[in-house]
Amino acid sequence: MKATHLTTPHHKPRTRRLPKSAAALLVVVGLIAGLAACSSAQHQADPGFAVPGATAPGTSGTPTSAGPTATPTSAQSAVPTGTTAPSSASPASAHKSPTGTATTSQTSATPAHSASTSETNTSLAGRIQPGVAYQGVATEYAAADGNGACLFGPAADMMIAAMNELDYQNSEACGAHILVRAANGATVTVLITNECPYPCAPGQLDLSQQAFAKIADPKAGRISISWQLISPATSNNISIRYKAGSSQYWCGIQVIGERNPVGRLEISTGSGWQQLPRASYNYFLSASGVGCGKAIRITDIFGEQLTTAAFPVEPDVVQPAQAQFAQH
Template sequence: MASSSPRPSRRKRRGKRRTGLVSAAVLATVGLVAVSLIMVLRPDRPDRGADTGSAGATSVVGADDSHGATVPPTAPGRKPSPSPPSSPSAATGATTPSASTTPADATTAAARPSATSAPRPASGAAPLAGRIRPDVTYRGVATAYDAGSGDGACLFGPSDDVMTAAMNHTDYESAKACGAYVRVHAADGASITVRITNECPLPCAPGQLDLSQQAFAALAEPSLGRIPITWSLLSPSTSDTVSVRYKTGSSRYWCAIQAIGHRNPLARIEVRGGDGWLRLPRADYNYFLSDTGTGCGGAIRITDIYGERLTLSGIALRPDVAQPTRVQFAAH
C-alpha cells in the first residue's frame, strides 16, 4: 500500500505542466492578435493614406450632391464604389422649363398691349388662305351700293374710308374675306384698291364685287351700274397697326374677339387655355367665339393667311373698345 502513494502526486505535476503550456500558447496567440491589430490601426501605414483621403473626399462630395444624404462607410483598404449618376435636376437644382403667361391686367394704364411675332414664311406662300389666294386673278362684275357709314357684315364699325366693297357670298366664305385688300381693274385700264367690309348676298355670283358708290365711280360712270372687272388680293403698304376688340356682352364666361386693321386676311385667332393655345371658331359676322370663356381677357394669338403669328398680351376685357397694338403683319 505504501509503494502506491507517489503516483497520484506525479499525475498532478503532469497536469500542472499541461496547464502551463496551454496558458503560454494562449498568451502567445493574444500577443500576435494584439500586434496585428496595432499594425492594422496605425494611422501612418503607407498603404492606407491614399484610400483614407479618397474616402473622405467622396463622403463630403456625396453629402453635398445628395442634399444631406449619408454616405455608407467603406471597408478598410477599399475605395468606395462609384454611386449612380444623379438626375440633372437633383444635381443642379434646375427645374423643367415651363411656359409663362402674361396676365391680362399686367400692363399699366399708359402701356399699350405688347406683341411678339413668329418668323413669317417666304413671301408668296399662303398656306392658310381660303378661296381668295395671292397671285391669282379673279374675273367677275362690279356693281354699286350705298355703303352708308362704311359699316357692314364684317362689323368693323363706321369708317371714313369710302373705298370699300362687299364680297360675293361664295368668296366671302363665312367672313374669311373680311379686311382683305383687293386691287380692282376695269376693262379700260382704270384701277382702284378697296377693302372688304361687307357681304353681297345671293344672287351675287362668285367673282362679283359690290363696290361702294364712290369706289364704283372711280372706275366707271355710275350710270353704267354694272361693268366687267378683274381683281386680285393685295398686301398693301400701310401705317396702320392691328387693333383688337371684344364684342358687346363679352365677359370672362363668354367672349367674342375681333381683329381690325390687319394688312393681310386673317386666318386664325387663338387664346391661351389650360393645355396651350385654343383655336376659336369664326362666326360669319367676323368675330371669333369662346363659348366657355376660355382665354377671355388673356393673351391672344392672331395668324394671317401667310402663317405669320402675332402674340398679343395686355388686351383688357373691355367690350366694344378697339384697343390698338404696336404691330402689323408683314407685307407680301
C-alpha cells in the same frame, strides 16, 4: 351505132376477190388502228395526261391561246405604245387624273377658287388666294357710313366693297384688300367690309358708289372687272376689339386694321393655345369663356404669327396692339 355501157341492167359489174390470207391481214391491221384511236381519244380527254416533251400551261414554254385577247376596259390603265410602265406608283408623289394624265399631288390655286385651306400649304387663305387674278363683274351700292356684315363699324375711307356670298366664305374675306381693275385699265383698291348675298354671283364685287366712280361712269351700273388680293403698304398697327356682351364667361374677339386677312386666332389657356371658331359676323368666339382676357395669337393667311399681350375684356372698345403683319 349506139354507145354501149359497161354496166347495164343485163350485166352486173365484176369485182376482184382477194385471197383469204390478204383478207385476214387487213382485219388484223384494222383492229390495231381501232385500238390506237381509242387510246388517243382517252389521252386527249384526260387532263392529267402529259405528252412527253410537251410544256404544261403556265410554264416557261410557248404559251397557248386561251381565247380572244382581252381588250382593256375604261377602268383599266393602258400604257401608250413605246412607253415603259413604271414598276410602281408612289401615291405621295403622283396620282391619276380622270383623263389618265399623271399630276402631282399638290394642286395650285386657280380662278375657279380651287384653293386648299390645308395647313400643309404655305397659305391659310380660303377661296381667295394671293397672287391669283379673278374675273367677275362690279356693281355699286349706297354704303351709308360703310358698316356692314364684317361689323368693322363706320368706315373712315369709303373705298370699300361687299364680297359675293360664296367668296365671303363665313367672313374669311373680311379685312381683305382687293385691287379692282376695269376693262378700260382704271383701278381702285377697296377693303372688304360687307357681304353681297344672292343674286351676287361668284366673282362679283358690290362696290360703294364712291369706289365704283373711280373706275367707271356711275350710270353704267355694272361692268366687267378683274380683281386680286393685295398686301398694301401701311403705317398702321392692328387692333383688338371684344364684342358687345363679352365677359369672362363668353367672349367674341375681332381683329381690326390687319394688312393681310386673318387665317386663324388662338387664345392662351395657361397651358397652351386654343383656336377659336370664326362666326359669319367676323368675330372669333370663346363659348365657354376660356382665354377671354388672356394673350392672343393671330396668324395671317401667309402663316405669319403675331402674339399680343393680354387685353382686358372691355366690350366694344378698340384696343391698339403694337404689331402689324409683313407686306407680301
